[in-house]
Amino acid sequence: MKARLIQVAYAGRSIWAVLTALLCASVLFVIAGADPIQAYVTLFGEAFFDYFGFGATVVKFSPILLAGLAVALPLKAGLFNVGGEGQIYMGALFCTIAALFLPFLHPAIHLPLCIAAGALGGAFWAFIAGWLKAYRGINEVIVTLLLNYVGINLVSYAAGGPLMEEGAPYPYSPEVPTALHLPYILPPTDAHAGAPAGLVLALCLALLMRYTTFGFAMTIVGNNAQAARYAGISVEHQILYAMSLGGALAGLAGAFEILGLKYRLFHMFSAGYGFDGIVVAFIASANLAFLPIAALFLAGLRAGAQLMQRAVGVDSTIVDAIQGLVVMFVAASLALRFSDSRWGRAAAQRRADEALAGSKELKHG
């Protein structure tokens, strides 16, 4: 019984990590001269229990969730895609180009094309890293991180150069046609259809990974590439699929930002959502079903921070600090392995005993 209880507590270790981080961050609030309880009440109250505040949360939920999926999915295949930020930028770039330069089409065709272009842009950027990993054995962490900077510069160039609106005071593109804007879901807030779309995608991907051979193959590659190779799975192809799919998801985040919120390609438009995605994937320990919950939490933290800054007077960069602490504690929680602990061994022993007793019963019965 006690072992079971501890097992449950262990399964929820991300929650403990988040709570510990919030507790530590309350020290930061005190250092900054604010009452942490009041700050947290304002922060989460505004983010989740206020209509407009919740709208702001949902606005951030969509890119954070998609960026989180972009990290969690390749992680299933054992790959660290830390290039979400660059892939978001490339997705936005491709999407904007499709929205502005495709000949006139009916919006029902044009909009999906723009979204697909965004996914393609992100997938392309991640594919580079995937290909280099699969066929050249080059560490994907370094390549995706470096590609972030290249992607951001590329968009900065595009928004200030060939795509720049004439006479614009600073680098941004012309507005995408109104017919291509994503519908609002919580008027009059800015929350757009990107959020439910992301949710549906998360669900589909969770099912895909759990119930299809494709997902199974990817998980095997992640768990033991050698075994996968012996089983006849092409590890190289799985790496390419995993990275491209991850990149496509981040690209979607970029496309939704353009079509749902900004309507123009700005330079430096993403508020570090690619990195938020890493945090979210950490919290959900790459579990696709938990990812939306983690993303909602982080989106609330980000949206609430701005309101909290006005009310309590603590700089909203405290959220970056909280995020960092959460990641640190989640990483630390990985040090505790249930199967290694005394309780884990006890539970394993009991299962073995029960199985033995069961087989004896079978024999005599």
Added chain:
Amino acid sequence: MVEWLDASLITDMLRSSLRLMIPIGYAAMGGVLCERSGVYNMGLEGMLLAGAFGGALGTFLTGSPMGGLLVGILLGMSGAIALGVLAVLFSVNQIVCGIAINLVVIGLTAFFARLIFGLDATTQTLPGFSAMAIPLLSQIPIVGPVLFNQDPLVYLMYAVCPFLYWLLYRSEFGLQIRATGENPAAADTAGVPVFRIRFMCVLLSGALAGIGGAYIVLSQVFVFTEHMSAGKGFIALAAIILGRWDPIGSVMASWFFGFCEALQLRLQFANPEVPYQFFTALPYVASILALIGVYGRFKPPAAVGIPYRRESKA
């Protein structure tokens, strides 16, 4: 094209490329040590940033760049302690730890920078190190001004790099480091304290990255800005590979990346008609291309990335 052959221009380019490579060079040397002992240090970027923050903080508090350097080293090492405890002692995935360190440093430095330096932090500059010409040596044409008219931290690197080479290849400690990085189980059996060696290497790499970060503040820009390490830690990771996991090689590779950065600045200045983004992306593209170029030719330490655990108790 003729202007490129101008001696003073070449001197100037080499000199600024040496200055620009310093943060990358220190981080790469630390990373070499760390990876030779079998631990990936993806947290170099965070340790650089922590060092930069420490450099600004220490100088801000004590009024002296030496104080900044000291605090920079300490903060760089505190990031390393996190990596050491989690990745070495508790065998958490090393890449996960590194990424976590990067994020936690970005978050904490952004918060504390606002809190301590205030919003006008970017307007007031801190005191820093200035170039000190070495008599006689700095008179040698081209080589003199390039190598011997630099900041104290550059001179320190001239000492640290050969020292690390000696440490790694000529000392008993270095033999233990290399054994730990190639085959920790065998090293452990032979009585090498694997965990202690790895922990010390991680700690040293944090200190070196801390110096590199402090250099950015104390000798280059004299202010702290959020996320000012701007990927230099990741370029250092490329420099480690390009330098074949060797202290001298990695410094040479870092100089190449420093040269790319110097070239970038000069081209940006000389060719205003070309969009500057092509030039700012240059060091990152160069890093990726360098990684592709050396593919398959250099072998990493055999046990790098694999947490060492003694035979499990079960």
